Amino acid sequence: MDYLKSALPSQIISERGSNLVVINPGSANIRIGLASQDTPFNIPHCIARHTKQTEGNVIDQMLNSHVVPEQHKEREKAYNTIASLLKIPFLDEEAPSNSIPRKMGRVDGHNPHIIRKNLPFTWTNLYEEAIDSSVSLETSSKGENGESSDPKEEGADSKDINASERKFKEFICGDEALRISPTEPYCICRPIRRGHLNISQHYSMQQVLDDLHTIWDWILIEKLHIPRNERNMYSAVLVMPETFDNREIKEIISLVLRELCxxxxxxxQEGIAAVFGNGLSTACVVNIGAQVTSLICIEDGGALPSTGKTLPFGGEDITRGxxxxxxxxxxxxxIRTDVFRKPVDxxxxxxxxxxxxxxxEEELDAVAVVHSYEDRGPPVSHKIRLTALNVPPMGLFYPKLLVPDVYPPPPRTWFHDYEDMLEDTWHIDFSRRSDMSDTFYPNVNGGLPMWESYPIFSAKPKKxxxxxxxxxxxxCILxxxxxxxQRKLFCSIQLTGGVALTRGLVAAVEERVLQAIPPNEAIDTVEVLQSRTNPxxxxxxxxxxxxxxxxxxxxxxxxxDWIHNGIHVGSSKKYKDSYYLQAQAMCYMNS
Known part of the structure; x- marks a missing residue:
């Protein structure tokens, strides 16, 4: 303790951080890196596996893209409400004439000034040949037999590679998995969706855990360069979202310790980590992720469980909006733009x-270049005028604009209990049956009798x-x-997640939260704290x-201990000296 008080943060990091892997899993992306890194890798949390299917890939399990007429009406009503607030034309009103036509047509030549921030993506190379990890769309427009579809392009290169020798990669992870054409023989899976393990009758728990293991193992080897035989010398810090239930966390711990070694x-907890990441001790943490938004109040370095809330929408819903x-x-x-079945879109x-x-406020338009991706062909650029660009992010305040039910949460029927990681129940000393195996996966059929020994809690849905x-x-604060x-928290709102980078969001949150406070509450000030690092x-x-x-x-x-004793019984006073930890965090942030 005395050493920690006297040592410089950089010294502590160099001594303790080199073998510490910090993992923050999310529904759409996983942030992972060594503690000694300045920033983590931010990698799409998905995997594409080669399949024998010939009719393209299945993008997601139990995906429902049907929108009922009532949702259309609610969405249009929400748009007009937002339009009134932003002082822009209603949905069916024509905007004033503009010298730039909305439809600009196809772009035949590249204009660097316009498309420098919106360059086309490239198709991923699907073969195990020793060539670049991804090739241009023009190159990958060749057929599966390795020959160009254009006779003029046939040459020595197309004859060098024998079609029978080309072997598909068994699996592809991360960003490259999202740049695979739906016509290719790959099935894309997302093991975490809407803040939970994506378990359903079509995507078993064992498959979900296998996919998580493959993705994380690939990252550790390819990105962090930590081979399996050296993992026992590393420790893992799991920064888990509040949406996860205790059983899900237990499965993740077993994955990290037993499978990843x-x-x-x-x-x-993600909320507590967010507070310490900004050198704070008390805040209302609002984490706006890709698929869910979670809120939790932190006081003196500890979470207040009764304040935890989850909203079923995030950045991807704004994108669809x-x-x-x-x-x-x-x-x-x-053009055929399909965000559900074409991840590149x-x-x-x-x-x-x-x-x-x-x-x-007021109209917000922009001239931009969008791209269409058809099958294996090269991208086609289209110059257009985007309009009402200030409406989609306002869906955070008017969620009916986002139609979240289009992308429902995974079913929860596989759960026998609804433990909440915020309630500290997982420190209970659970008894074990004498006939229970010490191994975590005792039978090859995917059964987990270990969990059968735990008491079943009364069903309590997540908030x-x-x-x-x-x-x-x-x-949440009230x-x-x-x-x-309450007064302290209303002046200590912390926005995290990628959506927190949206321009104008801070002012909008301050204004609308102040309006939402009941008039009988003695609170007249709302402030969103500026983040000291990338949200x-x-x-x-x-x-x-x-x-x-x-x-x-x-x-x-x-x-x-985990393999032989199962559930670890930790101290219920995990943050008993949070003031000390908070002081250390401030020292770290200011160094």
Whole structure:
């Protein structure tokens, strides 16, 4: 303890961070890296496996893209409400004439000034040949037999490679998995969706865990260069979203310790890590992820479980709202854009959203270049005028614009209990049956009798609400029930996640939260704190700080203990000296 008080943060990091891997898994992306890194790798959380199917790939399990007429009406009504607030024309009104036509047509030549932020993506190379990991769309437009579809392009290159010798990669992870044409023989799976393990009757728990293992193992080897035979010398810090239930966390711990062979691991809540990542001790953390938004109040370094809330929408819903808006205004070109079955289209739209969308009053248009991706062919560029770019991000406050039910959460029927990681029940000393095997996966059929020995808790659904962001923040803070902490939290709102980078969001949150506070509450000030680091990575950074400062404490689980003893019984006073940890975090952030 005395050493930690006297040592410089950089010295502690160099001594303790070199063998510490910090993992912050999300629904759409995983942030992972060594504690000694400045920023983590931010990798799409998906895997494409080679399949024998000949009719293209299955993008997601139990995917429902049907929107009922009532949802269309609600969406249009939400748009007009937003339009009134932003002082722009309603949905069916024509905007004033503009010298730039909305439809600009196809772009035959590249204009660097226009497309420098929206370059076309490239198809992934699917073969195990020793060539570049990804090739241009023009190159990959060749057929599966390796010959060009254009007779003029046939030459020596097309004859060098015998078609029978070309072997498909068994699996492809991360960004490259999203750049595979739906016509290719690959099935894309996302093991985490809407803040939970993506388990369904079509995607078993064992398959989900196998996919997670393959993705994480690939990252450790290819990105962090940590081979399997050296993992026992590394420790893992798991920064877990509050949406995860305890059983899901137990499965992840087993994956890290048993399958990935880390020497030890520790779990920290994402909300707490976000606070420490910014050198704070008290805040209302609002994490706006790609598929869910989670809120939790932190006081003196500890979470207040009763304040936890989950909203079933995120950045990808805003992206879909952008496409819907453009199609409704007939600004989108006549191309086959499908965010559900063509992941490359979602990548393109996400890029457009991040570049052009912001929250501000009055009309917000922009000239941009969008791309169409057809089968294995090269991308086609279309120059268009995007309109109403300030409407989609306002869906955070008016979620009916986003139609979240288009992308429902995974079914939860596989659960026998609804433990909440915020309630600290996982420190209970569970008894084990004498006939239970010490191994975590005792039978090859995927059964987990280990869990049968645990008591079944009464079913308690997660606190998921279908309200706007301002109401959710207000309810979250007011649920603390104490005026002193309420005033402090309303002035300590912390926005995290990639959507937090949206221009104009901070001012919009401050204004609308202030409006949402009931008039009988003695609160007249709302403030969103400026993040000291990239909001996308702040929870990961907090995991680094907590992991480095927490190494000697009893919350850590060793691989041997986990395999032989199962559930680890940790201290219920995990953050008992949070003031000390917070001071260390401030020192770290300011160094």
């Amino acid at each position: 880390f020497g030890s691991a520790v779990v920290h 952008l496409l819907w808006t453009q199609r409704h205004h007939q600004t989108w070109p006549q 979602l990548l393109m739209l996400n890029q457009l959203k991040e570049t052009y969308c912001e929250i501000k 998921e609400e279908k309200v706007g962001l301002a109401e959710a923040i207000t309810n 649920s603390t029930g104490r005026i002193d902490i 996308t990575f702040v929870s990961w950074k907090g995991g680094v700080i907590l992991g480095v400062l927490d190494l000697g404490r009893d919350a850590w689980i060793s691989r041997e």
